Amino acid sequence: MISVRAESFRLAEVFTIARGSRTEAQVLTVEVTRGGVTGRGECVPYARYGESLDSVAAQITGLPADITRASLQSALPAGAARNAVDCALWDLEAKAAGRRVWELAGLPAPGPVLTAFTLSLDTPEKMRAAAAKNAHRPLLKIKLGTPDDMARLEAVREGAPSARIIVDANEGWTAEVYADLAPHLLRLGVQMVEQPLPAGDDAMLAEIDRPLPVCADESCHDRASLAALTGKYDMINIKLDKSGGLTEGLALRNAAQDRGFGIMVGCMVGTSLAMAPAVLVAQGAKVVDLDGPLLLAEDRDPALKYDAAGVHPPEPELWG
DSSP states (O other): OEEEEEEEEEEEEEEEETTEEEEEEEEEEEEEEETTEEEEEEEOOOGGGTOOHHHHHHHHHTSOTTOOHHHHHHHSOSSHHHHHHHHHHHHHHHHHHTSOHHHHTTOOOOOOBOOOEEEOSOOHHHHHHHHHHTTTSSEEEEEOOSTTOHHHHHHHHHHOTTSEEEEEOTTOOOHHHHHHHHHHHHHTTEEEEEOOSOTTSOGGGGTSOOSSOEEESTTOOSGGGGGGGTTTOSEEEEOHHHHTSHHHHHHHHHHHHHTTOEEEEOOOSOOHHHHHHHHHHTTTOSEEOOOGGGGBSSOOSSOOOEETTEEOOOOTTTOO
16 A cells, blocks of 8 residues: 655744745655555656655655556656655565665665755845854755855855865856856855756856866756766766656766766655665765755654764664
């Protein structure tokens, strides 16, 4: 049996990117029950990709009850619906076998990974204050994506003078804006820029200087995306809600590394249940951004452990 339900989790603060703001994480929780054992997965439908809670739930409820991970890969396209079901099936297999998912996948036992902490888009003054509040964190990710981001960059660096910084424009810049900003990104010690130009309108990245690594987010979903990224991007951001689950996420990581791309592993704003399988993909990644639960006022119980070492692999009671 496959069941799906919508759940909401309050955010600790309003979260804003170039495309809008939110006050809660709206997720779909999937449970697959067979032989008295239940596996769980979570996804975050994303309007940017034409998804809604209702459309993704309909995709999931339309699946046959006995679907396997292998048949799922062709039954649904890459996206949120396939992600939740794929991760629930991995969890089910692990519980039924009495083993951990990484053992079933033939992976080494995972360890904690340092994660970025995201500062949402706001006024320079508020972003400076947020940076100062989180200056103790080793890596800050700044949400940008407007024509007047220079003041925000300066403010964050003033608030967190020692932190490593990466920026995410969420497709919000033009080639001209990015070219103007790039020297200042270097001056302020920014180590990577994520999706500066709109997906589908990013050909200029192959023609302009890339003085710091550029990471594909909206331009990269699954392995089929990789051929079009060569020469334009230096890294890819693997999010399971884009790749369609852990199965494709692991395959995408391996294929991207074979093509010479650096790996970032990111997330939508979800709970520990959504982050748990991504921790496996994040092993050895250059950049990890699995801070969704850190942005919540409430989370799953049990939740993932976050400490100075980063985000730890899940306990079996949560997933896998």
